[in-house]
Amino acid sequence: MKISDIKELVEGKVANNGVCSENINEIKHAFASDLMSDVLRLRCENTLLVTGLCNVQTIRTVEMAEIKLIILARGKKVDANMLELAEENDICIIETDFSVYKVCGLLYQKGISPVY
Amino acid sequence: MELNFKIEGGNFSGAGSASSEVKRTLKQLGVDASQIKRVVIALYEAEINVVAHAFKGKIDVKISADKIFARIEDEGPGIADISKAMQEGFSTASSKVREMGFGAGMGLPNIKSNVDKFDIQSVVDKGTILEMTFYLA
Numbered sequence: 001m002k003i004s005d006i007k008e009l010v011e012g013k014v015a016n017n018g019v020c021s022e023n024i025n026e027i028k029h030a031f032a033s034d035l036m037s038d039v040l041r042l043r044c045e046n047t048l049l050v051t052g053l054c055n056v057q058t059i060r061t062v063e064m065a066e067i068k069l070i071i072l073a074r075g076k077k078v079d080a081n082m083l084e085l086a087e088e089n090d091i092c093i094i095e096t097d098f099s100v101y102k103v104c105g106l107l108y109q110k111g112i113s114p115v116y
Numbered sequence: 117m118e119l120n121f122k123i124e125g126g127n128f129s130g131a132g133s134a135s136s137e138v139k140r141t142l143k144q145l146g147v148d149a150s151q152i153k154r155v156v157i158a159l160y161e162a163e164i165n166v167v168a169h170a171f172k173g174k175i176d177v178k179i180s181a182d183k184i185f186a187r188i189e190d191e192g193p194g195i196a197d198i199s200k201a202m203q204e205g206f207s208t209a210s211s212k213v214r215e216m217g218f219g220a221g222m223g224l225p226n227i228k229s230n231v232d233k234f235d236i237q238s239v240v241d242k243g244t245i246l247e248m249t250f251y252l253a
Contacts (some may be wrong), residue, residue, distance in 0.1 A: 037222030040157045053217045061130035064160045
């Protein structure tokens, strides 16, 4: 699934337009967690993270885990430090007012599969 | 090649910057992506541990053609029972650490599952030394 389609699906807003270009690999899987150590255990590519955890460590974690797209749920908004770090690492962030549960349900309906 | 970093306890906004720099260096050196991932995940968890629990610490990383060796040494409360700390789910982390998305007792188990060789020594009220080796072959 392409980032632009995901953005529409979750009625979200892209926080950093420059990074969220179409050349980020197509998303095939999703993982939802507010616990970053669980994100660091993933062994899967083309995966997005759905989370309500909104701080610099969210960005650092996906940087280490090689995840290129975060959906920030529950109306959380990125701050300037997060944006700077995301841009340095080519990480795209979509903000949505939907809950983590709703985002996951919508993605699942569209064929985005779980990591396990 | 050797990389050295100083880590400040409690500085959550800066946590991960050392691991990030190691990742950049390994990429530049052309190290295989899957190898880079396990090195930086273990290193990042270790860096978070220092920030979360210690007063200060340092990370030394030695990169050679066949292996990467990292030594993380901190001054802090130490670990009273290492075997307990190695169990998934055991944690002494503060609420501040949990707010940052960590502190669920997964750090050391995550580190261990990514390294080839792992050694941890700790003295209560003094500090902890963690050594990890990754073979690149």
